[in-house]
Structures are given as C-alpha cells and as structure tokens.
Amino acid sequence: MKPSEKEEEYVARLEFDRKKKLEEEKHKTLAKDEKRRLKDLHYMMCPKCGMELIEIDYKNIKIDKCSECEGIWLDAGELETVSKLEKTGLDKLLSVFRK
Ligand SMILES: [Zn+2]
Numbered sequence: 001m002k003p004s005e006k007e008e009e010y011v012a013r014l015e016f017d018r019k020k021k022l023e024e025e026k027h028k029t030l031a032k033d034e035k036r037r038l039k040d041l042h043y044m045m046c047p048k049c050g051m052e053l054i055e056i057d058y059k060n061i062k063i064d065k066c067s068e069c070e071g072i073w074l075d076a077g078e079l080e081t082v083s084k085l086e087k088t089g090l091d092k093l094l095s096v097f098r099k
Pocket of ligand 1: 046047048049050051066067068069070071
C-alpha cells in the first residue's frame with residue numbers, strides 16, 4: 001500500500017470509530033420498546049428512499065435491492081463474502097438484477 005492509501009484508510013477508520021461511538025451512546029438511551037418500534041417501522045425498507053426492499057438469495061448471500069431507487073444493501077459480513085466471489089460469480093450475481 002502507498003503511504004497515502006494507508007493514511008486514507010486510517011482517517012476513514014477514525015471517522016467510523018468516532019461516528020460509531022456517537023451512535024452507541026444514542027442507542028443506550030433508547031428503551032427496548034422504542035428499538036422494537038423502530039425495527040417494525042423500518043425493517044426491509046430502503047434506508048435511502050424508504051420503499052420496500054426485495055430480497056434475493058444468491059449462493060447463501062441475502063441481497064436486498066430497493067424496489068424504487070435500486071440501491072443494493074448487504075447484511076453484516078456479506079460485503080466480505082461478495083468480495084471473495086470470482087469475477088464470473090460477481091457477474092452472475094449482478095445479472096440477477098439486470099433488466
Ligand atoms: Zn430506495
């Protein structure tokens with residue numbers, strides 16, 4: 001890795017850690033009922049536009065695609081799994097969503 005890439009990675013990680021701590025502090029103040037209410041309200045809804053997500057199961061990767069804005073969302077660990085797909089596997093995965 002070039003020094004500048006290392007620096008970018010470092011800065012991004014610091015930013016993530018800082019934002020995560022802020023969110024964790026907020027979550028501590030949320031009551032259980034409020035967390036459940038928020039989950040019921042937002043589950044399988046697009047985090048960008050609020051419309052329903054369509055879930056596709058491809059090689060045990062559950063990929064959620066927005067029915068409106070076409071954003072694609074991955075659950076925890078799935079980005080790592082997708083990044084390990086061979087190029088042809090990735091092409092096949094993307095072709096599932098092609099019109
Ligand atoms: Zn959307």
